[in-house]
Amino acid sequence: MDSLVLILFISFLIILMMGFPVAYALGISSFIYLIGAGIDLFAIPQKMYGGMDSFVLLCIPGFVLAGNLMNVGGITQKIVDFGDHLFGHIRGGLGFANIGSSMIFAGISGTAIADTASVGGIMIPAMKKSGYDAEYASAITAASSTIGPIIPPSVPMIIAGTLTGISVGRLFIAGIIPGVLVGLFQFFVNYYISKKRNYPKGEKKPIIEILKSFRSAFWAVLMTMIILFGILGGIFTPTEAAIVAILYAFIVGIFVYKELNVKMIPNLIVESARSSASILMLVGFANVFAWILASEQIPQMVANGMLSLTTNKIMIIILINLLLLFVGMFMETISAIVILFPVLLVVTRTIGMPDIQFAVMAVLNLVIGLVTPPVGVCLFVASKIGGISLAKISKAIMPFLIANLLVLLLVSFVEPVTMWLPSFM
Template sequence: MMALLLFLSFVVLLLLGFPVAFSLGVSSLFYLLVKGIPLSIIPQKMYSGIDSFVLLCIPAFIVAGNLMNTAGITRRIINFSNAIVGHIRGGLALANVAASMIFAGISGTALADTASIGAILIPAMKEEGYDADFSAAVTASSSTVGPIIPPSVPMIIVGTLTGLSVTRLFLAGAIPGVILGFSLMAITYYLSVKRNYPKEERLSLRAVFRTFLDASWALGMVVLILVGILGGIFTPTEASVVAVVYALLVGTLVYRELKPGDIPRIVVESVRMTTSVMVLVGLARLFAWIITTERIPQLVAQGILSISTNPFVVILLINAILLFVGCFMETVAALVIFVPVLLPVAMKIGMDPIHFAVMVVLNLIIGLTTPPVGVCLFVAANIARISLGDLVRANVPFFLVLLAVLFLVSYCPPLSLALPGLLR
């Protein structure tokens, strides 16, 4: 009964427009007051939720992403991507997806991808003759690659929740992330040909090489992070700090677009973003503790397994639950709450925890492009100056591709487990 009141209060607060973090906090407070539990449990659980060495990755990767945008690193990645695929029909749209795949190797967040790449490419695509809704849909959907290809902030969260190796989780997302990127390129090319979107002139090899040289320092950041983590040179947390130092040096000494006066603004913006994430993680951990106390994971496991013990059906049910949750809840909060609930179910049908983690992250990242709480949709629609309804309609083909990749990853474990198996 108390668990039902907890969830009801949480849903009501969300419907009233409360931010997810405050909805989690207020509903948890309501539960504690009714049950007579000392309120001192709130700071205890919040602190234990964020007291993790691995979570230090998050502020560092946020700072690195903000430094990249200010230093011109993002723009050079886009120019290089356009030089490679710009001559194909719909080349600028394909460059959008390609830039997201490269950017994914640095930022690890979908929202940062949408905001930084979208701010440059959506206006450029509109100017070239692409429909505004198509431009925004390509940007929003391709940003989902960011949290799958390593490094990945959601994978870091899952690692802290489950005790799984973050390096192995990063490796597990590599192949699904590449498949997702190329699948989005395929639907982008199909729609571009069908609608006769423009293509640019093919650049000479010398011109392509010039853009590669200009972007080489930016691409070097991707190589440094991935080789460093996967080669065991440094941990993911250390890699995030290396990324900050690298972006700072390249922005000030190589590209010389990062000025000393930009640093205070970047620090303040990064602190603001980090604070919102950490408060959300802390309150979500409190909410998750209450759920565990009420034995919700066991009840959910019994409920799902009472419907079927067939692995195919159970995985389908887990996907349906997560896709629904992703429509209404922010990714980090959903991970903190539902990973402990659904992991026991997955393990009872013999699912590998690493495979489960990739499936969960992909599910919830898709939620960033679905209404009513798809934040990537809101950002892209705002940049493109179109209504959310127009963008949702334009995004349907991309959403179907995301679903197809999700089910491929869900029912083909080697896609997620092959690279972590090599590490083992």
Template sequence: MTVLVLVIGFLVLIMLGVPIAFSLGISSLLYLLFTDIPLTIIPQAMFSGMDSFVMLAIPAFILAGNLMNAGGITDRIIAFAKACVGHIRGGLGMTNVASSLGFAGISGTALSDTASLGSVLIPAMKREGYGSGFSAAVTSISSTVGPMLPPSLPMIIIGTLAGISIGDLFIAGAIPGLLLAAGFLIVTYAISVKRKYPKEDRQPLSVVGKSFLGAFWALLMVVIIMWGILGGYFTPTEAAVIAVVYAFIIGGLVYRELKPREIPAIIGNTLTLTASIILLVGLANLFGWILVYEDIPIMLADGILSITENSFLIVLLILGLLLIIGMFIETIAALVILFPVLLPVAESIGMDPIHFGVVMVLTLMIGLSTPPVGVCLFVASGIAKVPIGKTVRELVPYFGVALFVLLLVSYIPSLSLFLPNLFE
């Protein structure tokens, strides 16, 4: 009965618009007040969720992304993408998708992609005659590609939770991420042709080459990170620190756009974002501890397996559950709460933990562009100054592609496991 206090309290707080971290914390506190469990479990559970060496990679990667962004990397990635696909019908929309693919190696978060790229590309698309809703939709959905590629913060969280190789998780998301980007490019092109959106003149190879050199140092960072982790030269946390040093050098000495006076603001922004993520992880771990204490994981597993023992249908049930959860709960909170709960169910039907991790991240990424709690949807719509409903209508064909890729990745494990197995 007391678990109903937890669940109902959490749902009510979410519907009232209380931030997800506080909803988790307040509902957990209400539960504890109705039980004999001492309140000392709160700091203990929160600290156990935060106390991980690997978690240090999160602030370092965020700082590296902020430094690279302030150092002029965003503009150079956009210029390179525009030089490659700008001459195609709807080229600026396709540039949006291609830029997210390149920017993924810097930020590691979908929200950073939406805010950074959207602030540049959405106004540009509107000036060129693209619809406001379409501009917001492309920016929102394409940013979900980022967390599928290294350095992905959701993958770091999963690796920390389950003791899975973060390097393997990084490369396991590569093929699904590329499939997702390819699908979004096709949809963007098809819509652009139908609506006769503009295209630019084809750029000569010299311009393409120059723009590539401009973006080269940003793209090289991904290569360095993956080479170091997969080669065993450094851990993900050490790779994050190396990325920070690299960002300082590239932004300050190579591009010379990173100014010393900007450093305090960048560090302040990094600290704010890091604090919000770590607090969320801690409170989500407390919430998850209560679920385990109440045997919810076992009950959920038994409930799913009681419906059917068919592995195909079980995967479908898990995907449906995650899609619904992703519409209401922020990605990192959902991972901390549900990954340990659902992993045993997935393993019971033979799913590899790495494969399941990729599937779970991909499923929850779709939720970032869906109401009522889709943060990328809200940010993109805000930049475009367009109602949420209009953006959602434009997102419908993209949702179709995302779901199709999700089913492919879920039922064809080799799409996730081919590269990790190759590097064993």
């Protein structure tokens, strides 16, 4: 490997260990490489703009703002209430409500950490108060948050599609079955553990109360349906869907729930702009970094290296899964995608794996990493809300982690799990 490439990687790792954000680490290491290679530094703004100059990336500020509008409008509490009304009378009912809320909330937030913080802030105290162990309440909240980036809209999938030219709409649709499977597998784990530990169950709610609760949460469910069927039916693109989501969230927050105040909107716009800007900056610097890797033929070297170890398709998929799970434990999902996705895509294309299947597999791997001990980010968030140690939540999350890994195996080796729904587009 060229000495400049070694300097590129070493400087990147050193800057990361110094505590700099990933975007800055990518940018500074690329700057060092270009200086050493004698390449005109105008390449940095050119490649940055080239990476960010994508119509699809307009999805990100759109969905971020729509999610913030819905959250401030009180939607999270209404989703949780509906889940409690629907499942509360079953043994472990609040656990079911927790997972179900995450499945609905996934269609609004699109990120695992947002799901953990929003749903966890309500569900973890409620479960503890009802008699659930604090570590179990925290673990189930963190585990169910992995559904967020799988069920559309999904910010990581937007990034993956933008980087490689894969249809974001098809990626969104491909995530539906895996996302639902994660939820169903976690339902089974919750039922088994709740029966074993004799966790509480509430009184069965009258049908009229369930219907009233559904009416309150209906607008959140409808938002997800509008996004899904709008894209699937070819009514609008993912970018246009984000704009529709903003208008929808504004109207529902102001006129239906009446918890959104017009005075809140400027602050929400600023907050959403900051979140979106950090993501877009990451994409821009990642494009510079990826351009350097491509010019040095690093993706081809990685592909050849893996294929030199084995040409067996199953073994290569297992190796990729292990790599992504490991990286997902230490690195934020979007950062890992912008660095690894284009490189590993060369490998999966060589073994004949469909791009969409690999994209869903990669995102699922990385979000599982967010809840994998010892350093999964969502574990820290949930343990802080639950007031427990990382060791306790790490032990409690293991059954849910196994359930997630079983879904990952299905996504990795059973092609129709991801490719069946997109085939209708």
